[in-house]
Amino acid sequence: MRLNELSDNPGATPKRLRVGRGPGSGKGKTAGRGVKGQKSRSGVAIKGFEGGQMPLHMRLPKRGFTPHNQARYAELNIGKLQAAIDAKKIDAKKALDEDALVAAGVVRRKRDGIRLLAKGTLKAKVNLTMTGATKAAIAAVEKAGGSVTIAAKKAPEAKAEKSKD
Numbered sequence: 001m002r003l004n005e006l007s008d009n010p011g012a013t014p015k016r017l018r019v020g021r022g023p024g025s026g027k028g029k030t031a032g033r034g035v036k037g038q039k040s041r042s043g044v045a046i047k048g049f050e051g052g053q054m055p056l057h058m059r060l061p062k063r064g065f066t067p068h069n070q071a072r073y074a075e076l077n078i079g080k081l082q083a084a085i086d087a088k089k090i091d092a093k094k095a096l097d098e099d100a101l102v103a104a105g106v107v108r109r110k111r112d113g114i115r116l117l118a119k120g121t122l123k124a125k126v127n128l129t130m131t132g133a134t135k136a137a138i139a140a141v142e143k144a145g146g147s148v149t150i151a152a153k154k155a156p157e158a159k160a161e162k163s164k165d
Helices: 077-087 098-104 137-145
Strands: 074-077 114-117 127-128 145-150
Touching: 074 077, 077 114, 077 137, 114 127, 114 137, 137 145
Parallel strands: 074 114, 127 145
Antiparallel strands: none
16 A cells, blocks of 8 residues: 555545535525624634633633753653563563663653653562652562662753853
């Protein structure tokens, strides 16, 4: 099969109704828009507009702040890790790092690193290298006989100071 051979199933896309084509069509004259008013005109997008009243999304209080450069981690629960070991997706005897978990399909993508969480139970002895892990997750892995190594985070690059002549 090639890209130019792809098509929808028959009937998946109904034919577009052409409005404003005379009274016999059933959608003639006003084309289903009613009579007069702002919404009968073209070029109107009234999402959240309340007729001059302050819209609801502007009346509600705003809280908090989301920094744009905040690190976003992929999350991995130890229960999901155990399920992958049971399904033979990963070998628990080898040292596991983030790239091995992504390659095995346990985690979809690394993002800024993988953070190990403590939901579920772990029976296998595993040696993990992660960007981050909760204290409970580290305790659960160590209880099963394994170890968790937290990879050193990259230090932000220092800006070069200009020398004053």
